[in-house]
Amino acid sequence: MSENLARMVQRIDFNSIESEEDNDDTSETKESPSLAAPQWPWESARNKIRSALTEIHVLEDVLNIAKEKKYLVLDPVSQDSVDTKPIVSLVAKKKAFAVAASIIMSGADRIKQSKNDASRSQTSDFHSELMQMRQSWRLRRAGNSIIGDLSYRSAGSWYPHPGNFEVTKNEDPPKTQASPNQSSNSPIGPGPKQSALKVKIPSDLEGVAYIHVCVQEGRNELDDDPIKPVIDLEALSKIELTWQQKLENAQNVLFCKELFAKLAQEAVQVQFPIPTIVNSNVIIATLFPGIQLNIGLVHLTPPKKKRKFGKFENHEIAEKNNESVKFPHKHVLEHTLHQLLREIHYNALHHPMPHPTTATLGLSRLRYFAGPEAYDRHVLTESCKNETMLEQIIAQAQHFVLRDQALKTIDDLSKEIKEAIIIVHCLCLNSPIRSCIKIVIVSSGYESLNRTPVTIHVSSKNMTIICREGKKYTLHYDVGLLRETLLSIISHHHLSTIQNLCKLMGWRCISYTSNCGIGSIEQIGTASSLLIASPNDERVISIRHGPTSGAVVAVSTNPRDQDFYPSSIIRDRKWQNIQSNYKSIDLTKMPGKNLINKIETLMSFAKG
Amino acid sequence: MVVIVQQFPIPEGKTGQQVVDMLIKQFEAMAFNRIGNFVVDCETYYSSPTITPPRVLNIIHNSDFPASCFAQLDTGTCLRADSYFDAMMMVLNGIYQAKRGTKIESKGPKFQKGDFVVKIGSVSIGPSFRGILIEIEYGPCSVPLYCWDLLKEFMKSFMKVPKEPPPYLKAKMGEICTPTDIISQYNIHFTNLRKATPIASCPPPLTVKGSSNEVQNNGDMA
Numbered sequence: 001m002s003e004n005l006a007r008m009v010q011r012i013d014f015n016s017i018e019s020e021e022d023n024d025d026t027s028e029t030k031e032s033p034s035l036a037a038p039q040w041p042w043e044s045a046r047n048k049i050r051s052a053l054t055e056i057h058v059l060e061d062v063l064n065i066a067k068e069k070k071y072l073v074l075d076p077v078s079q080d081s082v083d084t085k086p087i088v089s090l091v092a093k094k095k096a097f098a099v100a101a102s103i104i105m106s107g108a109d110r111i112k113q114s115k116n117d118a119s120r121s122q123t124s125d126f127h128s129e130l131m132q133m134r135q136s137w138r139l140r141r142a143g144n145s146i147i148g149d150l151s152y153r154s155a156g157s158w159y160p161h162p163g164n165f166e167v168t169k170n171e172d173p174p175k176t177q178a179s180p181n182q183s184s185n186s187p188i189g190p191g192p193k194q195s196a197l198k199v200k201i202p203s204d205l206e207g208v209a210y211i212h213v214c215v216q217e218g219r220n221e222l223d224d225d226p227i228k229p230v231i232d233l234e235a236l237s238k239i240e241l242t243w244q245q246k247l248e249n250a251q252n253v254l255f256c257k258e259l260f261a262k263l264a265q266e267a268v269q270v271q272f273p274i275p276t277i278v279n280s281n282v283i284i285a286t287l288f289p290g291i292q293l294n295i296g297l298v299h300l301t302p303p304k305k306k307r308k309f310g311k312f313e314n315h316e317i318a319e320k321n322n323e324s325v326k327f328p329h330k331h332v333l334e335h336t337l338h339q340l341l342r343e344i345h346y347n348a349l350h351h352p353m354p355h356p357t358t359a360t361l362g363l364s365r366l367r368y369f370a371g372p373e374a375y376d377r378h379v380l381t382e383s384c385k386n387e388t389m390l391e392q393i394i395a396q397a398q399h400f401v402l403r404d405q406a407l408k409t410i411d412d413l414s415k416e417i418k419e420a421i422i423i424v425h426c427l428c429l430n431s432p433i434r435s436c437i438k439i440v441i442v443s444s445g446y447e448s449l450n451r452t453p454v455t456i457h458v459s460s461k462n463m464t465i466i467c468r469e470g471k472k473y474t475l476h477y478d479v480g481l482l483r484e485t486l487l488s489i490i491s492h493h494h495l496s497t498i499q500n501l502c503k504l505m506g507w508r509c510i511s512y513t514s515n516c517g518i519g520s521i522e523q524i525g526t527a528s529s530l531l532i533a534s535p536n537d538e539r540v541i542s543i544r545h546g547p548t549s550g551a552v553v554a555v556s557t558n559p560r561d562q563d564f565y566p567s568s569i570i571r572d573r574k575w576q577n578i579q580s581n582y583k584s585i586d587l588t589k590m591p592g593k594n595l596i597n598k599i600e601t602l603m604s605f606a607k608g
Numbered sequence: 609m610v611v612i613v614q615q616f617p618i619p620e621g622k623t624g625q626q627v628v629d630m631l632i633k634q635f636e637a638m639a640f641n642r643i644g645n646f647v648v649d650c651e652t653y654y655s656s657p658t659i660t661p662p663r664v665l666n667i668i669h670n671s672d673f674p675a676s677c678f679a680q681l682d683t684g685t686c687l688r689a690d691s692y693f694d695a696m697m698m699v700l701n702g703i704y705q706a707k708r709g710t711k712i713e714s715k716g717p718k719f720q721k722g723d724f725v726v727k728i729g730s731v732s733i734g735p736s737f738r739g740i741l742i743e744i745e746y747g748p749c750s751v752p753l754y755c756w757d758l759l760k761e762f763m764k765s766f767m768k769v770p771k772e773p774p775p776y777l778k779a780k781m782g783e784i785c786t787p788t789d790i791i792s793q794y795n796i797h798f799t800n801l802r803k804a805t806p807i808a809s810c811p812p813p814l815t816v817k818g819s820s821n822e823v824q825n826n827g828d829m830a
Contacts, residue, residue: 371690
């Protein structure tokens with residue numbers, strides 16, 4: 001029976017009961033029968049009952065805790081309600097949307113309101129305008145103020161002026177009427193708005209400035225003011241500027257000041273053959289004897305008080321302005337000065353290209369190669385020579401004056417000379433200190449017969465005349481000499497045209513002398529002479545042409561007379577073949593529009 | 609330009625300084641203009657024993673080429689470099705080492721007349737006088753062949769001239785004369801003079817001192 005019981009006990013499957021328990025318990029129960037089974041048949045049953053008892057105790061404790069509600073409260077878990085009503089959710093969503101829309105609408109209303117307010121007060125936003133300013137000017141914050149930089153230091157300038165300006169908020173009440181002078185290109189926009197920014201510029205940079213460059217001919221007294229400002233001060237004071245224009249003006253003033261300071265420094269330092277004079281705001285440099293270059297700094301401030309040389313009053317200036325301007329402002333030279341200073345700025349920042357890491361920066365390109373190429377002392381000194389700004393501008397002004405004078409001389413000459421036509425052509429390819437004038441001299445009606453081309457090179461201090469046959473005359477700045485040289489070239493042109501005419505007409509050229517020694521002495525140059533004979537050698541025409549004296553023409557016949565009457569002295573006809581004396585011809589009484597034409601007429605008569 | 613460097617022989621019984629003074633007087637009498645002073649100096653560096661075969665490197669400066677420094681090996685290879693090359697020789701101290709007391713220099717006055725420039729240099733190693741080198745420069749021509757006769761005739765006026773040009777120049781008669789050729793000629797003469805014993809001792813008179821100071825000043829200015 002006990003065996004039966006043991007078998008029955010073995011059949012009881014406690015695992016099915018314990019399956020709901022956690023994994024640890026099952027592993028214990030699995031191990032325990034395998035260990036206990038050989039010792040005692042009830043071992044496993046007892047163990048399982050004990051563990052069941054423990055669990056019953058725990059269950060009881062849990063039930064007690066749940067029941068007493070002292071320690072723990074159990075709530076039923078609500079199940080999802082399956083039957084949700086769609087209309088309810090729709091209404092809820094609608095409400096939520098309505099709330100959000102009202103928030104956005106109120107925000108938009110507020111922005112609109114503020115914008116309307118701004119436009120009504122005609123004041124733009126301080127910050128947006130400041131941002132615009134930052135796009136074109138350097139600004140930085142120092143404490144509570146905003147300081148801007150006007151100077152060209154970032155572009156390579158070494159001028160010591162700080163060039164600062166201050167930006168503040170415009171606290172002035174807005175004007176009811178917009179200023180009519182406000183220009184349309186202001187960065188704020190086309191609308192006549194009052195700017196929210198106010199710029200404060202250093203007092204020495206206020207107003208308008210420019211560099212006045214003029215060439216003065218004829219020596220005046222030194223204290224005579226050669227520079228007349230061409231700015232209308234009254235108009236200037238009326239103009240109301242935007243901050244952009246104000247800053248640009250101030251920067252221009254700074255630039256002009258730097259330019260003038262540099263020129264004045266050079267004028268004092270550089271030794272010129274004729275020393276330059278720096279007289280308050282004017283630099284006077286002598287270009288040629290009697291011609292001087294005045295470079296002046298004109299700085300006008302718009303308020304009632306004016307500060308040009310500090311000695312003139314407004315009305316005096318106005319009177320001076322009314323006078324005809326004797327020495328007009330040369331815009332080209334002023335522009336050149338600006339360019340020269342900008343080039344200096346550029347070179348201060350940009351060094352010539354090879355930048356070896358081991359070499360010193362700022363050396364010239366030639367200096368880098370001086371060592372390996374073994375340049376000698378002479379080359380090195382040449383490379384160190386640096387033309388100053390003042391020297392360059394003087395050279396350009398000299399060229400400018402010389403070219404003008406040369407052209408004027410040629411113009412006068414072509415008006416004066418009736419015998420020949422002078423065709424002048426200025427080459428467009430030129431440099432600031434070098435230009436070329438081409439002249440062609442022809443005789444009217446005989447253009448294809450002979451053309452005498454002349455080239456004149458005008459540099460800063462001298463002129464070179466190059467003729468067709470390679471003759472080269474170097475003239476200095478004296479334009480009188482140019483006139484004389486051209487006159488003698490024209491004189492030669494006449495005779496060479498007559499020579500060509502001879503060939504055409506079948507005449508013979510017996511002799512040609514470019515500098516004949518007989519006859520009256522020419523004031524300039526030398527006269528040349530030409531002797532031509534008719535085809536049958538019966539007539540000989542002699543022409544003498546001088547640059548100033550003009551043409552003298554004489555004719556001789558051979559034989560002397562057509563008929564021969566033998567006399568006691570001349571018995572034979574052959575003696576008649578000796579040339580007779582020359583008979584002078586009065587050219588003024590001959591028909592013909594110019595010398596060549598008259599000679600042609602003469603030749604045709606003589607031939608017959 | 610064509611440059612020829614010649615050694616001026618010192619006659620018996622005369623000191624070097626006497627000869628130099630005589631030459632200066634002679635050129636002044638020939639209406640040459642004195643146009644300052646010049647100095648050519650040469651320092652010799654020997655290679656370290658690790659380099660085979662051993663080399664001799666001459667570092668030469670010429671006051672007429674103030675931005676340059678010439679380095680010539682005994683093989684004849686010549687390097688033209690920037691004047692900073694001296695500093696580099698310091699770095700190469702382990703490979704090329706300067707021997708003390710080998711610095712040889714030629715210095716003296718420069719004369720010019722027309723296209724000719726004549727430099728009278730007294731050569732010395734430290735205090736010991738070694739000889740006189742005359743440098744003759746002819747400006748308008750650059751190939752020695754074309755002006756050798758002219759140079760010969762010019763040199764005849766103050767010194768004895770060999771019939772043939774010196775060997776270095778003879779090899780390069782048809783080529784354009786460069787600064788390297790000037791330096792090479794000096795280097796050859798320096799090497800010869802270094803071997804020669806001091807022929808005529810020259811007590812350093814005051815005039816030489818003065819001129820050397822001037823030269824140094826010139827070099828500083830350059």
